Amino acid sequence: xxxxxxxxxxxxxxxxxxxxxxxxxxxxxxxxxxxxxxxxxxxxxxxxxxxxxxxxxxxxxxxxxxxxxxxxxxxxxxxxxxxxxxxxxxxxxxxxxxxxxxxxxxxxxxxxxxxxxxxxxxxxxxxxxxxxxxxxxxxxxxxxxxxxxxxxxxxxxxxxxxxxxxxxxxxxxxxxxxxxxxxxxxxxxxxxxxxxxxxxxxxxxxxxxxxxxxxxxxxxxxxxxxxxxxxxxxxxxxxxxxxxxxxxxxxxxxxxxxxxxxxxxxxxxxxxxxxxxxxxxxxxxxxxxxxxxxxxxxxxxxxxxxxxxxxxxxxxxxx
Amino acid sequence: xxxxxxxxxxxxxxxxxxxxxxxxxxxxxxxxxxxxxxxxxxxxxxxxxxxxxxxxxxxxxxxxxxxxxxxxxxxxxxxxxxxxxxxxxxxxxxxxxxxxxxxxxxxxxxxxxxxxxxxxxxxxxxxxxxxxxxxxxxxxxxxxxxxxxxxxxxxxxxxxxxxxxxxxxxxxxxxxx
Numbered sequence: 001x002x003x004x005x006x007x008x009x010x011x012x013x014x015x016x017x018x019x020x021x022x023x024x025x026x027x028x029x030x031x032x033x034x035x036x037x038x039x040x041x042x043x044x045x046x047x048x049x050x051x052x053x054x055x056x057x058x059x060x061x062x063x064x065x066x067x068x069x070x071x072x073x074x075x076x077x078x079x080x081x082x083x084x085x086x087x088x089x090x091x092x093x094x095x096x097x098x099x100x101x102x103x104x105x106x107x108x109x110x111x112x113x114x115x116x117x118x119x120x121x122x123x124x125x126x127x128x129x130x131x132x133x134x135x136x137x138x139x140x141x142x143x144x145x146x147x148x149x150x151x152x153x154x155x156x157x158x159x160x161x162x163x164x165x166x167x168x169x170x171x172x173x174x175x176x177x178x179x180x181x182x183x184x185x186x187x188x189x190x191x192x193x194x195x196x197x198x199x200x201x202x203x204x205x206x207x208x209x210x211x212x213x214x215x216x217x218x219x220x221x222x223x224x225x226x227x228x229x230x231x232x233x234x235x236x237x238x239x240x241x242x243x244x245x246x247x248x249x250x251x252x253x254x255x256x257x258x259x260x261x262x263x264x265x266x267x268x269x270x271x272x273x274x275x276x277x278x279x280x281x282x283x284x285x286x287x288x289x290x291x292x293x294x295x296x297x298x299x300x301x302x303x304x305x306x307x308x309x310x311x312x313x314x315x316x317x318x319x
Numbered sequence: 320x321x322x323x324x325x326x327x328x329x330x331x332x333x334x335x336x337x338x339x340x341x342x343x344x345x346x347x348x349x350x351x352x353x354x355x356x357x358x359x360x361x362x363x364x365x366x367x368x369x370x371x372x373x374x375x376x377x378x379x380x381x382x383x384x385x386x387x388x389x390x391x392x393x394x395x396x397x398x399x400x401x402x403x404x405x406x407x408x409x410x411x412x413x414x415x416x417x418x419x420x421x422x423x424x425x426x427x428x429x430x431x432x433x434x435x436x437x438x439x440x441x442x443x444x445x446x447x448x449x450x451x452x453x454x455x456x457x458x459x460x461x462x463x464x465x466x467x468x469x470x471x472x473x474x475x476x477x478x479x480x481x482x483x484x485x486x487x488x489x490x491x492x493x494x495x496x
Contacts, residue, residue, distance in 0.1 A: 001377050023434065024443070076346045090362050091396060100460075109377065110482075112482060112484040114483075114484050114485065115484050115485035115486075115487075116485060118485060118488075130489075130494075131494055132494055133488065133489045135488050137336075138488070155487075155488060156487045156488065156490060157487060158483075158484075158487050160482055160483065161481035161482060161483055161484075162481060162482055162483075162484045163481070225494075262459065265458040265461055266457070266458055266459070267455070267456060267457065267458070267459050267463075269458075275455065275471075276471075276479065277452065277453045277454030277466075277471070280450070280451065281459050282450075282459050282460075283459070283460065286460075289450075289459070290449065290450035290451060290455070290459075293446075293449040293450060293451050294451050297446070297449075297451065298451065311465055317454060318451060319444060
């Protein structure tokens with residue numbers, strides 16, 4: 001840590017000095033035992049917090065940062081991640097474009113359940129590989145006899161080849177709701193909806209309470225129960241502050257429509273990975289976009305429509 | 320992967336894309352972000368190595384009678400595309416072996432084979448032209464790579480082969496340490 005910020009609780013102690021074990025043993029003259037203990041306990045707590053980046057936890061909300069402060073933050077995050085992985089990492093905070101509202105289409109009549117999208121997403125978005133294993137996309141295998149019915153859905157199917165007879169596949173990821181329950185319940189405003197429809201998380205402000213996970217009806221949010229395991233060789237160094245930058249232990253993460261790609265005009269990684277062309281992406285406000293053509297010509301539905309979450313994610317049947 | 324096509328093929332594809340065709344005919348271009356004029360690029364047809372041009376082997380007067388061939392064993396073995404009713408010269412041109420032909424006999428280059436496919440699969444052709452069927456990669460608001468029908472579907476056996484799925488996710492109990 002280069003700059004130190006003092007907390008009010010340390011004001012009566014010595015904010016500029018590192019806590020010193022020997023000095024901490026006896027109260028300085030003129031200080032009551034109670035004040036001393038309170039200060040020492042707070043100091044110990046702070047020392048523990050430094051491991052999980054107290055500097056970023058204490059900074060202002062992203063919306064309150066001045067452009068200069070934001071730039072300083074980006075450089076700081078770049079430097080820390082470059083040090084952590086021993087590779088050059090770029091962190092962008094590219095904002096939404098005017099006149100763009102993202103829409104995503106998934107063709108249930110095409111998806112074969114091969115899970116290529118799942119692993120393309122893991123690679124692109126720097127998810128923890130194992131212990132904890134985090135997948136932002138969950139592919140559900142369902143029975144054709146039952147239709148879209150979560151009672152008959154299995155995310156853990158194993159098969160020599162897919163599609164298996166009698167089954168269809170429904171990948172589920174963050175639905176980027178217009179009315180997101182996860183945003184409503186966040187006690188720290190660490191997650192919000194951007195102008196272009198992407199629901200983002202600022203992992204510096206996330207306190208890991210997991211209220212958003214229980215609020216999400218799609219199971220789309222995932223928690224880093226342990227230190228994420230991401231080998232430096234597999235790191236995607238092109239990151240976005242609100243997207244795929246490497247996360248610490250104890251924060252929630254989820255699909256962001258590949259914010260680091262789509263804000264630059266690229267398709268999301270899952271769209272490019274799909275071998276059957278089941279995934280469609282584009283600007284809902286552009287009448288010539290693929291997603292608009294889907295919505296105008298195909299049978300479209302949104303998942304759990306009855307909850308009025310109003311997703312930006314549409315399932316459709318092209319045939 | 321993103322090899323540019325010849326200008327002529329490019330022009331043909333440009334006409335096939337409604338938004339661009341409109342721009343070319345002088346109508347106002349759609350008021351959408353991104354430069355639509357640079358969005359067309361397509362994969363070349365996936366020939367087996369060394370097989371094209373076909374005229375390097377096929378020469379002289381063709382035998383246009385439907386029959387079992389004494390050559391192209393590999394294609395005949397996997398041919399499953401309404402094979403009961405159709406054979407090579409329904410799509411391949413007997414006069415010019417390096418091109419295809421439509422049902423009405425007009426020639427079609429291999430790089431425009433989607434026109435041939437669209438004769439029967441009109442609904443897919445319509446969807447493909449606006450990006451609903453098939454796959455595109457690159458930029459959602461600009462330059463992107465299209466795939467011809469034959470880049471994904473084997474024209475001699477168009478149904479997709481079954482795939483081996485990637486490993487299933489770990490169950491929560493398998494992640495405990």
